[in-house]
Amino acid sequence: MRAAVVEKPGVVRVREVPDPKVENEYELLVKVKRAAICRHPDYELWKGLRPPVKDGWAEADYPFILGHEFCGEVVEMGSKVKEVFPDVKVGDRICEWTWCEGFAEYVKIDVRRIATIAPLPDNVSDEEGAVLELAGGSTIFFAWSIVRPLDRVLILGCGPAGICFIQHAKNFGAEAVVATEIYKNRIELAKKVGADAVYDASSYDPEELGRLIAREWGPIDVVIDTAGASEAVFTGVEALKPGGSFYIFAHVSEALKVPYFKVATKVSHFGPPRIFPDRERMKKLMRLAVRWVSEGKLNLKDMITHHFPLEKIEDALRFNWEHPEECVKVAIDVA
Numbered sequence: 001m002r003a004a005v006v007e008k009p010g011v012v013r014v015r016e017v018p019d020p021k022v023e024n025e026y027e028l029l030v031k032v033k034r035a036a037i038c039r040h041p042d043y044e045l046w047k048g049l050r051p052p053v054k055d056g057w058a059e060a061d062y063p064f065i066l067g068h069e070f071c072g073e074v075v076e077m078g079s080k081v082k083e084v085f086p087d088v089k090v091g092d093r094i095c096e097w098t099w100c101e102g103f104a105e106y107v108k109i110d111v112r113r114i115a116t117i118a119p120l121p122d123n124v125s126d127e128e129g130a131v132l133e134l135a136g137g138s139t140i141f142f143a144w145s146i147v148r149p150l151d152r153v154l155i156l157g158c159g160p161a162g163i164c165f166i167q168h169a170k171n172f173g174a175e176a177v178v179a180t181e182i183y184k185n186r187i188e189l190a191k192k193v194g195a196d197a198v199y200d201a202s203s204y205d206p207e208e209l210g211r212l213i214a215r216e217w218g219p220i221d222v223v224i225d226t227a228g229a230s231e232a233v234f235t236g237v238e239a240l241k242p243g244g245s246f247y248i249f250a251h252v253s254e255a256l257k258v259p260y261f262k263v264a265t266k267v268s269h270f271g272p273p274r275i276f277p278d279r280e281r282m283k284k285l286m287r288l289a290v291r292w293v294s295e296g297k298l299n300l301k302d303m304i305t306h307h308f309p310l311e312k313i314e315d316a317l318r319f320n321w322e323h324p325e326e327c328v329k330v331a332i333d334v335a
Helices: 039-047 126-144 160-171 184-192 206-217 230-239 260-266 279-295 310-322
Strands: 002-008 011-016 027-036 069-077 093-097 106-110 116-119 152-156 176-181 197-200 220-225 240-248 269-271 304-309 329-333
Touching: 002 310, 011 310, 027 126, 039 310, 069 106, 069 126, 093 126, 093 279, 116 126, 116 279, 126 160, 126 279, 126 304, 126 329, 152 160, 152 230, 160 176, 160 184, 176 184, 176 206, 184 197, 197 206, 206 220, 206 230, 220 230, 230 240, 230 260, 240 260, 304 310, 310 329
Parallel strands: 152 176, 152 220, 176 197, 220 240, 240 269, 304 329
Antiparallel strands: 002 011, 027 069, 027 106, 027 329, 069 093, 093 116
Protein backbone atom coordinates (compact mmCIF):
# COMPACT_ATOMS: atom_id res chain seq x y z
CA MET A 1 0.00 0.00 0.00
CA ARG A 2 0.96 3.65 -0.31
CA ALA A 3 1.81 5.55 2.87
CA ALA A 4 3.41 8.84 3.89
CA VAL A 5 6.55 7.69 5.69
CA VAL A 6 8.78 9.96 7.77
CA GLU A 7 12.16 8.36 7.08
CA LYS A 8 14.18 10.76 9.21
CA PRO A 9 13.69 14.29 10.56
CA GLY A 10 12.59 16.54 7.71
CA VAL A 11 12.16 13.73 5.16
CA VAL A 12 8.67 12.45 4.33
CA ARG A 13 8.00 10.31 1.26
CA VAL A 14 4.99 8.50 -0.09
CA ARG A 15 6.15 4.99 -0.84
CA GLU A 16 4.99 1.39 -0.90
CA VAL A 17 4.95 -0.38 2.46
CA PRO A 18 3.56 -3.80 3.42
CA ASP A 19 -0.21 -3.99 3.83
CA PRO A 20 -1.18 -4.27 7.51
CA LYS A 21 -2.86 -7.52 8.50
CA VAL A 22 -5.27 -8.33 11.29
CA GLU A 23 -3.22 -10.44 13.70
CA ASN A 24 -5.34 -10.68 16.84
CA GLU A 25 -9.00 -10.79 17.80
CA TYR A 26 -9.12 -7.15 18.95
CA GLU A 27 -7.83 -5.61 15.71
CA LEU A 28 -9.71 -4.15 12.80
CA LEU A 29 -8.53 -3.01 9.37
CA VAL A 30 -9.69 0.29 7.88
CA LYS A 31 -9.47 1.38 4.25
CA VAL A 32 -8.72 5.10 4.52
CA LYS A 33 -10.84 7.47 2.43
CA ARG A 34 -9.87 10.94 3.66
CA ALA A 35 -7.34 12.25 6.15
CA ALA A 36 -6.56 15.70 7.53
CA ILE A 37 -3.48 17.54 8.75
CA CYS A 38 -3.15 18.42 12.43
CA ARG A 39 -1.02 21.53 12.13
CA HIS A 40 1.49 21.46 14.97
CA PRO A 41 1.81 17.70 15.69
CA ASP A 42 2.09 16.62 12.05
CA TYR A 43 4.53 19.39 11.15
CA GLU A 44 6.68 18.84 14.24
CA LEU A 45 6.74 15.07 13.76
CA TRP A 46 7.79 15.58 10.14
CA LYS A 47 10.55 17.99 11.12
CA GLY A 48 11.83 15.89 14.02
CA LEU A 49 10.76 18.41 16.67
CA ARG A 50 8.92 15.55 18.38
CA PRO A 51 10.03 11.93 18.68
CA PRO A 52 8.40 9.34 16.39
CA VAL A 53 5.10 7.83 17.54
CA LYS A 54 2.76 4.98 16.59
CA ASP A 55 -0.23 3.02 17.86
CA GLY A 56 -1.93 5.44 20.28
CA TRP A 57 1.01 7.85 20.67
CA ALA A 58 3.42 5.14 21.82
CA GLU A 59 7.10 5.89 21.25
CA ALA A 60 8.49 4.55 17.99
CA ASP A 61 11.57 4.62 15.78
CA TYR A 62 12.17 5.93 12.28
CA PRO A 63 10.73 5.26 9.78
CA PHE A 64 7.10 5.74 10.83
CA ILE A 65 3.83 6.53 9.06
CA LEU A 66 2.55 10.04 9.67
CA GLY A 67 -1.02 11.15 10.37
CA HIS A 68 -3.76 10.60 12.92
CA GLU A 69 -6.87 12.34 11.57
CA PHE A 70 -8.75 10.15 9.09
CA CYS A 71 -12.00 8.51 8.09
CA GLY A 72 -12.31 5.10 6.48
CA GLU A 73 -14.29 1.93 5.93
CA VAL A 74 -13.90 -1.13 8.13
CA VAL A 75 -12.92 -4.00 5.82
CA GLU A 76 -11.95 -6.67 8.34
CA MET A 77 -12.27 -7.13 12.09
CA GLY A 78 -11.31 -9.63 14.74
CA SER A 79 -13.89 -11.65 16.63
CA LYS A 80 -13.53 -9.68 19.88
CA VAL A 81 -13.74 -6.13 18.53
CA LYS A 82 -17.44 -6.09 19.41
CA GLU A 83 -16.58 -6.68 23.07
CA VAL A 84 -15.18 -3.15 23.05
CA PHE A 85 -17.28 -1.48 20.32
CA PRO A 86 -20.55 -3.45 19.92
CA ASP A 87 -21.99 -1.08 17.29
CA VAL A 88 -19.07 -1.32 14.83
CA LYS A 89 -19.24 -3.77 11.93
CA VAL A 90 -17.53 -4.50 8.63
CA GLY A 91 -18.67 -2.01 6.01
CA ASP A 92 -19.07 0.90 8.46
CA ARG A 93 -17.33 4.17 7.84
CA ILE A 94 -15.71 5.22 11.10
CA CYS A 95 -13.96 8.16 12.71
CA GLU A 96 -11.51 7.84 15.60
CA TRP A 97 -9.62 9.72 18.29
CA THR A 98 -5.95 8.88 18.96
CA TRP A 99 -2.78 8.27 16.95
CA CYS A 100 -3.28 5.71 14.16
CA GLU A 101 -0.75 6.29 11.33
CA GLY A 102 -3.52 7.60 9.11
CA PHE A 103 -1.72 8.93 6.01
CA ALA A 104 -1.91 5.53 4.35
CA GLU A 105 -4.27 3.45 2.24
CA TYR A 106 -4.97 1.08 5.14
CA VAL A 107 -4.77 1.41 8.91
CA LYS A 108 -4.79 -1.39 11.46
CA ILE A 109 -6.33 -0.51 14.84
CA ASP A 110 -6.14 -2.47 18.07
CA VAL A 111 -9.33 -1.33 19.78
CA ARG A 112 -7.86 -1.91 23.23
CA ARG A 113 -5.28 0.82 22.61
CA ILE A 114 -7.28 3.47 20.77
CA ALA A 115 -9.19 6.10 22.77
CA THR A 116 -12.43 5.67 20.84
CA ILE A 117 -14.01 5.13 17.43
CA ALA A 118 -17.51 5.79 16.12
CA PRO A 119 -19.56 4.83 13.05
CA LEU A 120 -20.64 7.63 10.71
CA PRO A 121 -24.16 8.20 9.34
CA ASP A 122 -24.62 8.61 5.61
CA ASN A 123 -25.04 12.39 5.77
CA VAL A 124 -21.59 12.92 7.34
CA SER A 125 -18.99 13.20 4.55
CA ASP A 126 -15.58 11.56 4.46
CA GLU A 127 -13.96 15.00 4.92
CA GLU A 128 -16.06 15.66 8.02
CA GLY A 129 -15.26 12.16 9.24
CA ALA A 130 -11.54 12.89 9.01
CA VAL A 131 -11.93 16.14 10.98
CA LEU A 132 -14.01 14.35 13.61
CA GLU A 133 -10.75 13.09 15.10
CA LEU A 134 -10.22 16.68 16.22
CA ALA A 135 -13.90 17.52 16.73
CA GLY A 136 -14.60 14.38 18.76
CA GLY A 137 -11.44 14.74 20.81
CA SER A 138 -12.20 18.38 21.55
CA THR A 139 -15.75 17.44 22.58
CA ILE A 140 -14.32 14.98 25.11
CA PHE A 141 -11.82 17.62 26.30
CA PHE A 142 -14.49 20.30 26.60
CA ALA A 143 -16.94 18.11 28.49
CA TRP A 144 -14.27 17.31 31.08
CA SER A 145 -13.23 20.91 31.52
CA ILE A 146 -15.16 22.71 34.26
CA VAL A 147 -17.53 24.62 31.99
CA ARG A 148 -21.07 25.22 33.21
CA PRO A 149 -24.16 26.53 31.44
CA LEU A 150 -24.20 30.35 31.43
CA ASP A 151 -20.42 30.59 31.86
CA ARG A 152 -18.53 33.23 29.91
CA VAL A 153 -15.93 31.44 27.79
CA LEU A 154 -12.89 32.84 26.00
CA ILE A 155 -11.33 30.81 23.18
CA LEU A 156 -7.76 31.78 22.32
CA GLY A 157 -7.10 31.05 18.65
CA CYS A 158 -9.61 30.29 15.88
CA GLY A 159 -7.84 27.53 14.02
CA PRO A 160 -9.67 24.19 13.65
CA ALA A 161 -9.63 23.45 17.39
CA GLY A 162 -10.81 26.94 18.29
CA ILE A 163 -13.63 26.73 15.74
CA CYS A 164 -14.72 23.47 17.36
CA PHE A 165 -14.56 24.87 20.90
CA ILE A 166 -16.64 27.92 19.96
CA GLN A 167 -19.39 25.56 18.85
CA HIS A 168 -18.96 23.24 21.85
CA ALA A 169 -19.40 26.19 24.21
CA LYS A 170 -22.57 27.24 22.39
CA ASN A 171 -23.94 23.70 22.38
CA PHE A 172 -23.23 23.30 26.10
CA GLY A 173 -25.10 26.53 26.93
CA ALA A 174 -22.43 29.18 27.53
CA GLU A 175 -23.81 32.67 28.11
CA ALA A 176 -21.12 34.33 26.01
CA VAL A 177 -18.40 32.93 23.76
CA VAL A 178 -15.60 35.33 22.89
CA ALA A 179 -12.52 34.53 20.82
CA THR A 180 -9.20 35.99 19.73
CA GLU A 181 -7.30 35.43 16.48
CA ILE A 182 -4.73 37.18 14.25
CA TYR A 183 -5.80 35.96 10.79
CA LYS A 184 -8.79 37.53 9.06
CA ASN A 185 -10.00 34.31 7.39
CA ARG A 186 -10.24 32.62 10.77
CA ILE A 187 -11.86 35.64 12.41
CA GLU A 188 -14.63 35.53 9.81
CA LEU A 189 -15.11 31.78 10.23
CA ALA A 190 -15.31 32.14 14.03
CA LYS A 191 -18.09 34.69 13.63
CA LYS A 192 -19.90 32.40 11.17
CA VAL A 193 -19.96 29.46 13.58
CA GLY A 194 -21.40 31.54 16.40
CA ALA A 195 -18.78 33.47 18.40
CA ASP A 196 -20.40 36.46 20.07
CA ALA A 197 -17.27 38.53 19.41
CA VAL A 198 -13.88 37.89 17.85
CA TYR A 199 -10.99 40.25 18.57
CA ASP A 200 -8.08 40.75 16.20
CA ALA A 201 -5.25 40.06 18.64
CA SER A 202 -2.69 41.60 16.29
CA SER A 203 -4.25 45.05 16.94
CA TYR A 204 -3.78 45.06 20.73
CA ASP A 205 -1.22 44.73 23.46
CA PRO A 206 -1.92 41.24 24.87
CA GLU A 207 -2.72 42.31 28.43
CA GLU A 208 -4.74 45.32 27.31
CA LEU A 209 -6.81 43.00 25.11
CA GLY A 210 -7.53 40.82 28.14
CA ARG A 211 -8.67 43.83 30.15
CA LEU A 212 -10.82 45.01 27.23
CA ILE A 213 -12.56 41.65 26.98
CA ALA A 214 -13.24 41.64 30.73
CA ARG A 215 -14.70 45.17 30.54
CA GLU A 216 -16.92 44.43 27.56
CA TRP A 217 -18.11 40.94 28.52
CA GLY A 218 -17.47 40.71 32.23
CA PRO A 219 -14.63 38.69 33.81
CA ILE A 220 -14.27 35.40 31.96
CA ASP A 221 -15.16 32.18 33.78
CA VAL A 222 -13.22 29.76 31.57
CA VAL A 223 -10.37 30.24 29.08
CA ILE A 224 -9.44 27.55 26.54
CA ASP A 225 -6.12 28.08 24.78
CA THR A 226 -5.83 26.61 21.29
CA ALA A 227 -3.27 29.18 20.08
CA GLY A 228 -0.19 28.04 21.97
CA ALA A 229 1.35 31.52 21.92
CA SER A 230 2.77 33.59 24.78
CA GLU A 231 0.68 36.61 23.80
CA ALA A 232 -2.51 34.55 23.98
CA VAL A 233 -1.64 33.28 27.46
CA PHE A 234 -1.18 36.85 28.74
CA THR A 235 -4.51 37.87 27.21
CA GLY A 236 -6.36 34.92 28.68
CA VAL A 237 -5.00 35.29 32.20
CA GLU A 238 -5.80 39.01 32.19
CA ALA A 239 -9.40 38.41 31.02
CA LEU A 240 -10.03 35.60 33.49
CA LYS A 241 -11.95 36.19 36.72
CA PRO A 242 -10.14 35.50 40.02
CA GLY A 243 -10.45 31.77 40.64
CA GLY A 244 -11.25 31.05 37.00
CA SER A 245 -9.91 28.12 34.99
CA PHE A 246 -7.41 28.25 32.12
CA TYR A 247 -7.39 25.07 30.03
CA ILE A 248 -4.58 24.27 27.59
CA PHE A 249 -5.50 22.37 24.43
CA ALA A 250 -2.78 23.72 22.10
CA HIS A 251 -0.29 21.04 21.02
CA VAL A 252 2.89 23.04 20.52
CA SER A 253 6.47 22.11 21.30
CA GLU A 254 8.12 25.50 21.65
CA ALA A 255 8.56 27.14 25.06
CA LEU A 256 6.15 29.95 25.98
CA LYS A 257 6.28 32.85 28.40
CA VAL A 258 3.70 32.75 31.18
CA PRO A 259 2.62 35.52 33.61
CA TYR A 260 3.67 33.33 36.49
CA PHE A 261 2.67 35.59 39.39
CA LYS A 262 -0.86 36.08 38.10
CA VAL A 263 -1.22 32.39 37.31
CA ALA A 264 -0.10 31.57 40.85
CA THR A 265 -2.35 34.10 42.58
CA LYS A 266 -5.39 34.39 40.30
CA VAL A 267 -6.00 31.15 38.40
CA SER A 268 -7.56 28.11 40.08
CA HIS A 269 -6.55 25.71 37.29
CA PHE A 270 -3.89 26.04 34.57
CA GLY A 271 -3.39 23.09 32.23
CA PRO A 272 -5.45 20.30 30.66
CA PRO A 273 -8.48 18.87 32.51
CA ARG A 274 -7.42 17.18 35.73
CA ILE A 275 -9.04 13.92 34.70
CA PHE A 276 -10.56 12.48 31.55
CA PRO A 277 -13.71 10.34 31.31
CA ASP A 278 -13.64 6.58 31.29
CA ARG A 279 -13.90 4.71 28.01
CA GLU A 280 -17.69 4.37 28.09
CA ARG A 281 -18.15 8.10 28.54
CA MET A 282 -15.60 8.76 25.78
CA LYS A 283 -17.63 6.55 23.43
CA LYS A 284 -20.78 8.52 24.18
CA LEU A 285 -19.07 11.88 23.77
CA MET A 286 -17.54 10.86 20.43
CA ARG A 287 -20.95 9.80 19.24
CA LEU A 288 -22.39 13.08 20.50
CA ALA A 289 -19.91 14.93 18.28
CA VAL A 290 -20.91 12.75 15.31
CA ARG A 291 -24.58 13.46 16.01
CA TRP A 292 -23.95 17.21 16.21
CA VAL A 293 -22.26 17.10 12.80
CA SER A 294 -25.13 15.06 11.37
CA GLU A 295 -27.70 17.50 12.81
CA GLY A 296 -25.84 20.64 11.69
CA LYS A 297 -24.92 21.73 15.22
CA LEU A 298 -21.17 21.32 14.62
CA ASN A 299 -19.96 22.89 11.37
CA LEU A 300 -16.84 21.15 10.10
CA LYS A 301 -17.39 21.69 6.37
CA ASP A 302 -16.49 25.37 6.38
CA MET A 303 -13.12 24.82 8.04
CA ILE A 304 -11.97 22.45 5.24
CA THR A 305 -10.40 24.95 2.88
CA HIS A 306 -7.94 22.90 0.81
CA HIS A 307 -7.43 19.38 -0.55
CA PHE A 308 -4.16 17.67 -1.54
CA PRO A 309 -3.62 14.13 -2.84
CA LEU A 310 -1.61 11.79 -0.65
CA GLU A 311 1.29 11.93 -3.13
CA LYS A 312 1.63 15.67 -2.37
CA ILE A 313 1.81 15.25 1.41
CA GLU A 314 5.03 17.27 1.76
CA ASP A 315 3.52 20.15 -0.21
CA ALA A 316 0.38 19.90 1.94
CA LEU A 317 2.33 19.95 5.21
CA ARG A 318 4.39 22.92 4.08
CA PHE A 319 1.39 24.87 2.78
CA ASN A 320 -0.62 24.19 5.94
CA TRP A 321 2.27 25.41 8.10
CA GLU A 322 3.32 28.44 6.08
CA HIS A 323 -0.07 29.85 5.02
CA PRO A 324 -2.51 29.94 7.97
CA GLU A 325 -3.83 33.21 6.53
CA GLU A 326 -5.17 31.20 3.56
CA CYS A 327 -6.17 27.83 5.00
CA VAL A 328 -7.91 26.55 8.09
CA LYS A 329 -7.99 22.78 7.60
CA VAL A 330 -6.21 20.81 4.88
CA ALA A 331 -7.73 17.49 3.81
CA ILE A 332 -5.68 14.68 2.28
CA ASP A 333 -7.40 12.65 -0.43
CA VAL A 334 -6.25 9.07 0.04
CA ALA A 335 -8.86 6.95 -1.75
